[in-house]
Amino acid sequence: MTMYAALLRGIMPSNPNMSNDKLRGVFTGLGFESVASVLSSGNIVFATADTDIAELEDRIQEALNTELGIPGGTIIRAESELRDLLDRDPFAGFTHGRGTYLTATFFKRTGEAPPVEPADGDPLTKIIGYDASARVFLTVIDNSTSKTPNFMAWLERAYGKDITTRTWLTVQRVLKKIDAVK
Incomplete structure (x- = not known):
């Protein structure tokens, strides 16, 4: 199993x-x-x-x-894909918090690596990169201002609806739950 x-x-x-x-x-x-x-x-x-x-x-x-x-x-x-991603520690040096969200956008299909920078040049989004083995786009979203980042809307316009985004904390919680139920 x-x-x-x-x-x-x-x-x-x-x-x-x-x-x-x-x-x-x-x-x-x-x-x-x-x-x-x-x-x-x-x-x-x-x-x-x-x-x-x-x-x-x-x-x-x-x-x-x-x-x-x-x-x-x-x-x-x-589980192995998520655990390998976590072990690679793509957000080393960053902290998820109230003003800074570490996000992972999962792509359904392979071969859809997003460009290095969003098309709209959103200044509230820092691109960490695309992890091809986990098919996930990693970003740091600045939530410290009242301005809303446009990055999520750009991702959906660029790649359609076969994507979904989770915070890095949620990815960690998913693995903890897997460990708890095995």
Whole structure:
């Protein structure tokens, strides 16, 4: 059995169909084991012997749409991919805090490395880089001003909806949850 994290796009905890209980129910209904949720923002960990990531993503997304009306997107990473990313320590020297968010934008497909700088030259976003093995774009977002960074909107315009962003703290919490349920 391999442990995976499903990073679900478009989850709103205030929507009753998007509660952690219902999300876990879909994963359990698909026959997955060690199903657990992380926070209330669409992060589900699970175990399965299946290894075809694209097939898993499609199967899970179809079930979420059919059973709960969630059309969003499902991006899966194996525990080993997330652990290797964490071990590489891409944010060395940076601290996640109230004014500075360390973010990881996960891409569904390979070969879509973003350019080194966002097209709109957003001064509130520092590009750390693209980690090809984890298919993740790493950035530091300056939240210390009242001005809102345009980076997330730029990413979606440039790469569509087959991406999802998590804070670095959430990525760490996902791995802690995997460790807790194995």
